[in-house]
Amino acid sequence: MTENEHSVGTGVSNNKLLMWVFLGSECLLFGGLISTYLIYRSRFADGPAPGDIFDIPFTSVSSFVLLMSSLTMVLSLSSLQRGDYRNTRLWLLTTALLGALFIGGQVYEFTTFLREGLGYSTSPFSSAFFTLTGFHGVHVSIGIVMLMSLYVSSMRGNLKRESSETLEIVGLYWHFVDVVWIFIFTVIYLVPSPTS
Amino acid sequence: MSKTEIEHSETSDDAGDEHDHPSDNKYIQIAIILAVITALEVATYFFEGMPGEILIPLLLIMMVIKFFYVAAWFMHLRFDSPLFTKFFVAGLVLATVVYVIALTVFEFWHKG
Amino acid sequence: MFKKEFKFSVFLLGIFTLISACSSGAELDTLNPKGPTSRSIDSLADPVFMIAGVVFLIIFGGTALLWLRFRDDHSDEEFPDQIHGNFRLEILWTLVPTLILAGVSVFTLITLSEINGTDDNVMALSVDGEAISWEPEVLVVGQQWWWEYRYYLDGLDGVDLSDARNLPPADIITSTQMVVPTGEEIELKITSRDVIHSHWIPALNGKRDAVPGRVSPWKIEADEPGVYFGQCTEFCGLSHARMRMQVVAMEPENFQAWINRQIEPALEPTTESSKRGKEVYESLCVRCHVVKGVNDETSIGADLVSNAAPNLTHLMSRTTFAGGIFNMYEPDGSLNRTQLEAWLRNAPEEKPAYAEGRRGMPNLGLDEGQIDDLVAYLETLGEKPTIETIAATEVE
Amino acid sequence: MTQTVEPQVESTSEDQTKHQPLGVYTRPKGGNGWRDWVTTVDHKKIGVLYGAAALFFFLIGGIEALLIRLQLATPNGTVLGADMYNQMFTMHGVTMVFLVIMPLAAAFANYLLPLQIGARDVAFPRLNALSFWVFLAGGLFLNTAWLFGDAPDGGWFGYAPNTGIVFSPGNGMDFYAIGLQITGIASLVSAMNLIVTVLNMRAPGMTLFKMPVFTWMILVVQFLLVFAVPVITVALFLLLFDRNFGSNFFNPVMGADPLLWQHLFWIFGHPEVYILILPSFGIISEVIPTFSRKPIFGYPFMVFSGIAIGFMGWGVWAHHMFVSGIGPISVAAFSLSTMFIAVPTGVKILNWMATMWGGKLLFNTPMLFATGVVSMFTVGGLSGVTHAVAPADTQQTDTYYIVAHFHYVIFGGALLGIFAGFYFWWPKVFGHMLGEKLGKLNFWLMLIGFNLTFGPMHILGLQGMSRRIHTYSPGFGFELWNMVETIGSFIIGLGVLFFLINIYVSAKKAKGQPPIGPDPWDARSLEWITPNPTPIHNFDEVPNIEELDDFWHRKYGKDENGKIVRIASAEEVCQDGSATDTHLPSPSYWPLVLALGFPFIGYGLIYSLWLCVPGGIMILMSIYAWAFEPPDDPEGNHGDHHEDTTGEVAEEVSVD
Amino acid sequence: MLSTGFKFWFGLCLLMVVSAVFAGYTTGGTETGPISLGWKGGVGNHVVYTLLMIGAGSMAVMGIVSQAFRDSDLEAASELLGIEDLPQAQNEVGNSWWPVFAALGLSILAVGLVVNSAVFIIGIIIVLVIGFEWTITNWSEKATADPRLNSELRERLMRPIEIPIIGTLGIGVVVLAVSRILLSSSVTGAVWVATIVGIVIFGTAFFISKRPSISRGVIQSILFLGISGILIAGVISAVVGERDFHHKGSHHADKSHVDEKE
Numbered sequence A: 001m002t003e004n005e006h007s008v009g010t011g012v013s014n015n016k017l018l019m020w021v022f023l024g025s026e027c028l029l030f031g032g033l034i035s036t037y038l039i040y041r042s043r044f045a046d047g048p049a050p051g052d053i054f055d056i057p058f059t060s061v062s063s064f065v066l067l068m069s070s071l072t073m074v075l076s077l078s079s080l081q082r083g084d085y086r087n088t089r090l091w092l093l094t095t096a097l098l099g100a101l102f103i104g105g106q107v108y109e110f111t112t113f114l115r116e117g118l119g120y121s122t123s124p125f126s127s128a129f130f131t132l133t134g135f136h137g138v139h140v141s142i143g144i145v146m147l148m149s150l151y152v153s154s155m156r157g158n159l160k161r162e163s164s165e166t167l168e169i170v171g172l173y174w175h176f177v178d179v180v181w182i183f184i185f186t187v188i189y190l191v192p193s194p195t196s
Numbered sequence B: 001m002s003k004t005e006i007e008h009s010e011t012s013d014d015a016g017d018e019h020d021h022p023s024d025n026k027y028i029q030i031a032i033i034l035a036v037i038t039a040l041e042v043a044t045y046f047f048e049g050m051p052g053e054i055l056i057p058l059l060l061i062m063m064v065i066k067f068f069y070v071a072a073w074f075m076h077l078r079f080d081s082p083l084f085t086k087f088f089v090a091g092l093v094l095a096t097v098v099y100v101i102a103l104t105v106f107e108f109w110h111k112g
Numbered sequence C: 001m002f003k004k005e006f007k008f009s010v011f012l013l014g015i016f017t018l019i020s021a022c023s024s025g026a027e028l029d030t031l032n033p034k035g036p037t038s039r040s041i042d043s044l045a046d047p048v049f050m051i052a053g054v055v056f057l058i059i060f061g062g063t064a065l066l067w068l069r070f071r072d073d074h075s076d077e078e079f080p081d082q083i084h085g086n087f088r089l090e091i092l093w094t095l096v097p098t099l100i101l102a103g104v105s106v107f108t109l110i111t112l113s114e115i116n117g118t119d120d121n122v123m124a125l126s127v128d129g130e131a132i133s134w135e136p137e138v139l140v141v142g143q144q145w146w147w148e149y150r151y152y153l154d155g156l157d158g159v160d161l162s163d164a165r166n167l168p169p170a171d172i173i174t175s176t177q178m179v180v181p182t183g184e185e186i187e188l189k190i191t192s193r194d195v196i197h198s199h200w201i202p203a204l205n206g207k208r209d210a211v212p213g214r215v216s217p218w219k220i221e222a223d224e225p226g227v228y229f230g231q232c233t234e235f236c237g238l239s240h241a242r243m244r245m246q247v248v249a250m251e252p253e254n255f256q257a258w259i260n261r262q263i264e265p266a267l268e269p270t271t272e273s274s275k276r277g278k279e280v281y282e283s284l285c286v287r288c289h290v291v292k293g294v295n296d297e298t299s300i301g302a303d304l305v306s307n308a309a310p311n312l313t314h315l316m317s318r319t320t321f322a323g324g325i326f327n328m329y330e331p332d333g334s335l336n337r338t339q340l341e342a343w344l345r346n347a348p349e350e351k352p353a354y355a356e357g358r359r360g361m362p363n364l365g366l367d368e369g370q371i372d373d374l375v376a377y378l379e380t381l382g383e384k385p386t387i388e389t390i391a392a393t394e395v396e
Numbered sequence D: 001m002t003q004t005v006e007p008q009v010e011s012t013s014e015d016q017t018k019h020q021p022l023g024v025y026t027r028p029k030g031g032n033g034w035r036d037w038v039t040t041v042d043h044k045k046i047g048v049l050y051g052a053a054a055l056f057f058f059l060i061g062g063i064e065a066l067l068i069r070l071q072l073a074t075p076n077g078t079v080l081g082a083d084m085y086n087q088m089f090t091m092h093g094v095t096m097v098f099l100v101i102m103p104l105a106a107a108f109a110n111y112l113l114p115l116q117i118g119a120r121d122v123a124f125p126r127l128n129a130l131s132f133w134v135f136l137a138g139g140l141f142l143n144t145a146w147l148f149g150d151a152p153d154g155g156w157f158g159y160a161p162n163t164g165i166v167f168s169p170g171n172g173m174d175f176y177a178i179g180l181q182i183t184g185i186a187s188l189v190s191a192m193n194l195i196v197t198v199l200n201m202r203a204p205g206m207t208l209f210k211m212p213v214f215t216w217m218i219l220v221v222q223f224l225l226v227f228a229v230p231v232i233t234v235a236l237f238l239l240l241f242d243r244n245f246g247s248n249f250f251n252p253v254m255g256a257d258p259l260l261w262q263h264l265f266w267i268f269g270h271p272e273v274y275i276l277i278l279p280s281f282g283i284i285s286e287v288i289p290t291f292s293r294k295p296i297f298g299y300p301f302m303v304f305s306g307i308a309i310g311f312m313g314w315g316v317w318a319h320h321m322f323v324s325g326i327g328p329i330s331v332a333a334f335s336l337s338t339m340f341i342a343v344p345t346g347v348k349i350l351n352w353m354a355t356m357w358g359g360k361l362l363f364n365t366p367m368l369f370a371t372g373v374v375s376m377f378t379v380g381g382l383s384g385v386t387h388a389v390a391p392a393d394t395q396q397t398d399t400y401y402i403v404a405h406f407h408y409v410i411f412g413g414a415l416l417g418i419f420a421g422f423y424f425w426w427p428k429v430f431g432h433m434l435g436e437k438l439g440k441l442n443f444w445l446m447l448i449g450f451n452l453t454f455g456p457m458h459i460l461g462l463q464g465m466s467r468r469i470h471t472y473s474p475g476f477g478f479e480l481w482n483m484v485e486t487i488g489s490f491i492i493g494l495g496v497l498f499f500l501i502n503i504y505v506s507a508k509k510a511k512g513q514p515p516i517g518p519d520p521w522d523a524r525s526l527e528w529i530t531p532n533p534t535p536i537h538n539f540d541e542v543p544n545i546e547e548l549d550d551f552w553h554r555k556y557g558k559d560e561n562g563k564i565v566r567i568a569s570a571e572e573v574c575q576d577g578s579a580t581d582t583h584l585p586s587p588s589y590w591p592l593v594l595a596l597g598f599p600f601i602g603y604g605l606i607y608s609l610w611l612c613v614p615g616g617i618m619i620l621m622s623i624y625a626w627a628f629e630p631p632d633d634p635e636g637n638h639g640d641h642h643e644d645t646t647g648e649v650a651e652e653v654s655v656d
Numbered sequence E: 001m002l003s004t005g006f007k008f009w010f011g012l013c014l015l016m017v018v019s020a021v022f023a024g025y026t027t028g029g030t031e032t033g034p035i036s037l038g039w040k041g042g043v044g045n046h047v048v049y050t051l052l053m054i055g056a057g058s059m060a061v062m063g064i065v066s067q068a069f070r071d072s073d074l075e076a077a078s079e080l081l082g083i084e085d086l087p088q089a090q091n092e093v094g095n096s097w098w099p100v101f102a103a104l105g106l107s108i109l110a111v112g113l114v115v116n117s118a119v120f121i122i123g124i125i126i127v128l129v130i131g132f133e134w135t136i137t138n139w140s141e142k143a144t145a146d147p148r149l150n151s152e153l154r155e156r157l158m159r160p161i162e163i164p165i166i167g168t169l170g171i172g173v174v175v176l177a178v179s180r181i182l183l184s185s186s187v188t189g190a191v192w193v194a195t196i197v198g199i200v201i202f203g204t205a206f207f208i209s210k211r212p213s214i215s216r217g218v219i220q221s222i223l224f225l226g227i228s229g230i231l232i233a234g235v236i237s238a239v240v241g242e243r244d245f246h247h248k249g250s251h252h253a254d255k256s257h258v259d260e261k262e
């Protein structure tokens, strides 16, 4: 039959729309975790306080790393849109590596805190801190897995210029995770925290 | 940016979002701006003794600017359908309003 | 068809008559205020109920009218006018409710400030022969599944309430029954030792939750001497239904007398049986309970999550026990021995508890002799209240 | 139940065998028996599945309610012990809210939304199937808690710390936290899907303001879901971590504040109650005009008030916490914000009445239920306003007066509305009507039983009967009304029984008969342009929409005197469902496999973390298998860019 | 008829059960333990045992699923598609590296049996993975006559499994290595290390992107060098151990730890 489906929709791609709706929803998720943290940041019981323990210089470096991974992400996308598969892959891999570096830094940070006496059960503050940054870390990790999947697909010649939208959508997710970190870095780390 | 650099992908030309994606250089420019702001943010940490009343708004402003740049440029909100912006902003604003009220009820601001 | 509708209206009418007929007489009735705070709530609630009633009648009557008037009688085949709306009407029925509600909000705010304000009343009391002025305050502590009332006659200001599970010693500690003077506004500080409970004496005021880690202010005041029933209203686990309490309001001079009795330590037992009972108490019960003059400390920590069991010093001055569900006395004024013995024999049987989960009084495996002795001993703790109070507080 | 025979998707071409090499992970072909149902991605079948599953849970929740009522029939009842009772009302509340009303709304949304906007299917058919299976997995998971002898017992809003590991050491609350988490995923996915569908897949000419009110209300609900679900997700995660990994979010001993839970729960919880009611508002906004034979009165106001309710619903959550000790200023603010929700709701009520005004009302069963909503919901709404008056609420909260309120709005509003929908759209879905006689009996029994059950709760509440008490003592004046309520609840049960009988009897009668002709109700919205039951491909030809209630305008016009006259018969207007070569998305079993992974993870978290491994593997593998699944129909995709009907989850990789 | 998919999955399942029981007995399971799922008696190293059994369980589920849908059943599929002749001929089997890897895995396993259980587990995993891949390759190479089809078949089967696992493993290893390096550095050292690694990654990428002429081989070697550099540094750091830490905060409170789940 004749396809006369000229929908009066918004004219934007379904997939992208879905991703944006999802990101809108994620705002509420991270908002909840961040508020929980804020409410509890001064309740450190007998354990270390945030101000005692944060290593701002190190976290600054991680934040830079994540921020720059957003750049490489967008470069990857624009390469794909140009049909430049070599650079697509290059930037994809770079993004994933920078992400892995960030996560490695987080593992390092968590381990340090643990050694310094901040366990997951130490205080409401510690629980909230690990949960918030842990959730963010999990998001980043999922992002890395997606990037790697795209990378492998691309190696096998399956990531075509015509399907650049897939990459764009993964990119949206990646940038969102970055944006969340921008928030976390400022509000949780840089705004002066209570000390014991 | 030169238009020749940017070829349109075939899939998107019917979707009505026909627009110029910025060049890589533009992205790099944005990234540099972001990096500079981040550096400024971090610098406040080494400025001991800046009173909270100045420091915190300053940090928040810088944060919002960064946020804005990433969303507008890297996430293409500037060029894409305004609908996306609406969805994202809806979530963002709703989250902010709701949680700020919640924090207020918790008397979060009282402690300073 | 019409008959059915008619019957239905009659049925509804019936219901509403019954509503109005049945709203008094019950002990927990919320529409029967006995103090200034509950009265101001009531005088706000009544008109609101009225408004709601009127709106309901309008909507319900309107629906009935539509039903009767516009039902299709198949008299003709004409199609009704296709009316799409009317802007003015819309504005009208946006505005009218808005205005009504604006009115309601004003009174809501007024009442809110009334029930949250405090007056700085003080009461002259003499304690140990010394005259003090007491700002009537009671610390109310909820735990699974009974209420404790602590009186600090020097005032609560300097008292560290941050950890409800380790409160500083109080002058008077009772459970289940809070005794207050009439005509005085009593400030309550409500907190909890384990989960969230809610303290509610409907005749005197609405509820206020007892939240662990928080101390919430609230107040009550009784016009007349009497007994006012209450019930924990926040779901707090297994025996939530069995967590009740009463406020006993008495004239200030009786209250003074009550204070005088309560601050005394327990008397030494005299009979053989009660002496043996005291020994049992000292060997088994001191782990959890306190009797002033016998033990001031317990080793409760490992036994109960909440770190508290009722203070038994003046047990007999209370007319109900175990969360206000059992009578301490028979209607004739004699001790309700059967119930007390049953409690000691196997408390979790009488009142659902998670004794193995360190909540509620456990079954201590006492033998009948021990139980008899214990009852004899408990009977020496505190003075029996008047027969009127016994009658007024009777439960079940 | 009758089902249409699917036009077999033809796939004989040589070319295709190349595209779809033999071997694992070809897409299932569907077409016969149960395999068809488990692999379906058809929004209509999924709608039916949702409905069936929710009705099943309704019976469970209803039986739980009856047991509650039996226990409370007399003072010192002994039907259930305290422990059993606590589990019973918790599971009753959870089941009814999350496994009955929400999925019933999803059933209607799934079935009708594409039809009402003139679409072939939802935007992401496989995601749609996923939502259903995940919901079912979550619901069954929750209910298996009974089998393990450890159902949740902390109340449906699970206030911490009573639900923490210290005070609820069994596994019940883990089932609660995980089960709701799983159903939350289902709701979120389905909400995102439907939003995209409504925004992007409307038929030509179907502008937003030509969409039926039902579609609008569903759209609003999906937005509420998208934004509310993550909040409870956070709350449930925190609870889960507290219980299983030793965190301290709700542990006052370590200085945590239990009110955090309440805030998170109710920030979700209040939008949730509008999630429950708005679909029903949508349904009766279709039913009332049809049976009044008038267009909906004040369409834009209906739409905007729905949106307004959705918006305002975000700013009132603390009215559930008036006595929690949040401070008088907060109480005042939330008290006022709550009250004014009555305004947009009132607009709706009055517009329905105005729709009926001047109409020619036909009181068929759907209309009976709809008028039931108008009056009964109002009762509940008005008692809601009396709670909103915070000082009054200090007397009312946590008493049976509240129980009365929410059953009036939920049963009298949401459930009656859904029943109206059942009767209204049954012919659309199954091709035959439900019996009118039994239907009326069903309605009156339910209405009377309902008022007998919940009406007296107002009295009991004001007389001081607390909620969630497993027993009460004689002497407080509670005996009479509790007995009445118990009797009433069994009358409701009888009503529901007649509904079931009606389903059975009417299906039996319809067997062998040809399906009912088009447009049995002389209806107004687009779904009726398709034949009954709806053919698998929905529309033979996607209609061009010119007006609100376009379908109706195709049937009626004005004569020279301006009188409304019939210009076309239903047969002329309706499509005959004869198109056969429509391209449909092919079925997939990955949604099912993916969904099955969740209970594994759930049980794993409770019993042995090792179980999470196969669960996780199942989920991960199916996500990838899903992404790599061959496109539905290699040929069908040529040229029509429109929607990628394979429905990739955005985060997933699509390389085909 | 049992489908190929079913046979395949159940074969794997059986293999896993057998190795679980074997592992159970060799690591100290009691007489009836390993065969009664631990219901009567111990199962030896329960981590290994459970892992394998769970693996077996999931394989069984997959088998049932694929049987239910009659997937990978050549006959059924050809019936459905209306193809007359079943492609049968076997095409040439290509070079295979699997035996080499398998030997490696087996030797690790053997060493593990003697040395310690972690190495043993790694050995088992390697052997399993290889067995799996090998079987699949073997099977797919014989599936039809058309090699292109065969490789597509293999792809379709394996991509969903390989991609996430490779991806996860890849970043997992990098993350682990990076965090070890950081942990063994001093506080400021860690900052420098992170900065330098970041700059190196970033800079290299920029460099390569600006030089389109660089050959694939060179890039691959750079990548290889970089990754192995990180890995080696990680291993060294792990051996060196973490730096010293001091408790912070008012009191020391180390009654808890993150990995409480174990």
Ligand code: HEA
Residues within 6 Å of the ligand: C055, C059, C096, C097, C098, C100, C101, D157, D273, D274, D276, D277, D319, D320, D322, D338, D339, D341, D342, D343, D345, D346, D347, D349, D377, D378, D379, D380, D381, D382, D383, D384, D385, D387, D388, D389, D393, D396, D397, D398, D402, D405, D406, D409, D410, D413, D414
């Ligand atoms: C379908 C679900 C639903 C709906 C629609 C509503 C609607 C409303 N609810 Fe209800 N509510 C619940 C479900 C719902 N509620 C549940 C489940 C609980 C209990 C949770 C628990 O504790 O377990 C609850 C509890 C609850 C409380 C807390 C009580 C307590 O625990 O102390 C409050 C307090 O303000 C409240 C208020 C309202 C109000 C003001 C509305 C308004 O939206 C109602 C508006 C409607 C009308 C007012 C009627 C029509 C209007 C007119 C005809 C116009 C004229 C009217 C006036 C001028 C007044 N509800």
Ligand code: HEA
Residues within 6 Å of the ligand: D058, D059, D061, D062, D063, D065, D066, D068, D069, D089, D090, D092, D093, D094, D096, D097, D101, D154, D155, D156, D157, D403, D407, D410, D411, D415, D453, D466, D467, D468, D469, D470, D489, D490, D492, D493, D494, D496, D497
């Ligand atoms: C969301 C919708 C919803 C619905 C539809 C209902 C329906 C009913 N509810 Fe429910 N209820 C809640 C939501 C709902 N409830 C919630 C959220 C709570 C709070 C929980 C909490 O406090 O945590 C609650 C609490 C609650 C209580 C208070 C418990 C307490 O506080 O101690 C009571 C008490 O009477 C009650 C009764 C009923 C009854 C009698 C029905 C009836 O309408 C049920 C009608 C259904 C049936 C009667 C089933 C019919 C079927 C048959 C009988 C057919 C025959 C059987 C077979 C074929 C096998 N409910």
Ligand code: CUA
Residues within 6 Å of the ligand: C142, C143, C144, C145, C196, C197, C198, C232, C233, C234, C235, C236, C237, C240, C241, C243
């Ligand atoms: Cu204490 Cu309910």
Ligand SMILES: [Cu+2]
Residues within 6 Å of the ligand: D269, D270, D273, D316, D317, D319, D320
């Ligand atoms: Cu609410």
